[in-house]
Amino acid sequence: MNTPAPVPAEPTAADRRRWARYLVDERAEAHVYQQLAGRREGEERQILLELAAAEGRHEAHWLELLGGEPARLPRPGLRTRILGWMAGRFGSIFVLALAQSAEARSPYDSEVYATPAMRADEKVHFEVVRGLAARGRRQLSGSFRAAVFGANDGLVSNLALVLGIGATGASSGFVLFSGFAGLLAGALSMGAGEFVSVRSQRELLEATEENGHGDATASDLDLDENELALVYRARGMDADESLERARRVVSAAKAGLAQRATGPLRVPVEDGDEHEIIGNAWPAAISSFLLFASGAIVPVLPWIFGMQGTPAVVVALVLVGVALLSTGATVGVLSGGPPLRRGLRQLAIGFGAAAITYVLGLLFGVSAG
Incomplete structure (x- = not known):
């Protein structure tokens, strides 16, 4: 995992342009999740709306660094624009699979102005979207x-x-x-x-017996406001049980009980999924x-x-x-x-x-x- 460099004393013009790019991408990603939520019902809809809210918190971080809404903003990346177009028209497993790919390439791992919680959030988002996409893949049939x-x-x-x-x-x-x-x-x-x-x-x-293991970034998650619970909800747990399990994992990580790893966040797969x-x-x-x-x-x-x-x-x-x-x-x-x-x-x-x-x-x- 990339380790961010120390934060410079004074941000440069290039830094501000990069923040503006992050800002529009976060807004576009939130819009994708909102579009997908509009085509879902029940638990999946709620999970997608909470992902959109999380992207909104990241957006607020870059707005604060920029000192408010810039006069001019760049366009979102091509992949994000395509995702938004597809989400509004299809809302299918194909969109979730593309969103999973996009979440896997977070720029925050090496971004000095991103907070540890934001870096941890992005890894959790990848797992949440992967869990939702897995539901759709199973519906396509095991054959x-x-x-x-x-x-x-x-x-x-x-x-x-x-x-x-x-x-x-x-x-x-x-x-x-x-x-x-x-x-x-x-x-x-x-x-x-x-x-x-x-x-x-x-x-x-x-x-084969399932084994659970920790995550390199779990200790950076906010104890009361994080998306780790969504991972378990995407796998089929109810909201209260998922939240309690997520708090236990984060608390253990903050206490130094979780082992460190270098890969993306992994959670045990529920029995029968494989x-x-x-x-x-x-x-x-x-x-x-x-x-x-x-x-x-x-x-x-x-x-x-x-x-x-x-x-x-x-x-x-x-x-x-x-x-x-x-x-x-x-x-x-x-x-x-x-x-x-x-x-x-x-x-x-x-x-x-x-x-x-x-x-x-x-x-x-x-x-x-």
Whole structure:
């Protein structure tokens, strides 16, 4: 964890510009949480409103340092503006996943003018949003992971197969047959493998005992006004029990009983959460089979419609490229990572594998000739 430098005696013009940027970002983030709260009910709505109130306290800190409302303020960051636009129109798991990613990159860890409580708040906010996003991820079904990666494997493996076979100079009919054979073999293998994987992981978790551990910044939280209780509420505890537990954790940390760590705040996961995220073996296996097959059919489409040679290869590459970008971006959003980077990574991996088999096919074709 970064340690802030000593506070300078006199703030500079650059310091004031940075405070103004923090001010508008805090306001924009509060607006995002308010927009999301407007599309929620019950406990989730209250949690989001309290997050917005916490951002308001941070805003007040920068306003005080600036000596009041500046005459001119910069625009919020692009990511925050996009979040605000999406929150007002969708209010979905995608917005929470993006908000989780944004909370993970707090600038206050190295900001000399941020208070210890603000730095601690930001780490707690990450956990609160992660807890809310986890609820949405569970609602998507435990078989989502198997489905997405099954489709991606189908796209990559069958593209590599048909391009490699096609590069040898084989007839269009043989390429088509190879594509369907690869589809069936791969789908069966993925379904069986996913069933064994999920069943084994659930059995291992059943034999695993949860351990709680402290946090590096818990001692910096305000005892009576902090968001740590929201973490437990996001995990399913009622308000009173969550507040009491948060006070015990903070009190222990202030008394020096909590061990220090360098990572973000971690709290014990409630019993059953891991099992829900992993899902059940049969739905995961069936989803993996079907999604692998749906991905594996894409590279074969040009040959199904009678194309051959270079035009078929180009069309297959375009179709698979679009699909890889889409699956990579979707996984990126839901996992809290950068969508474009994840999409490009999927594209590079898929095309890299296809290029290797295509070159091998050319070599075998030349040798056979």
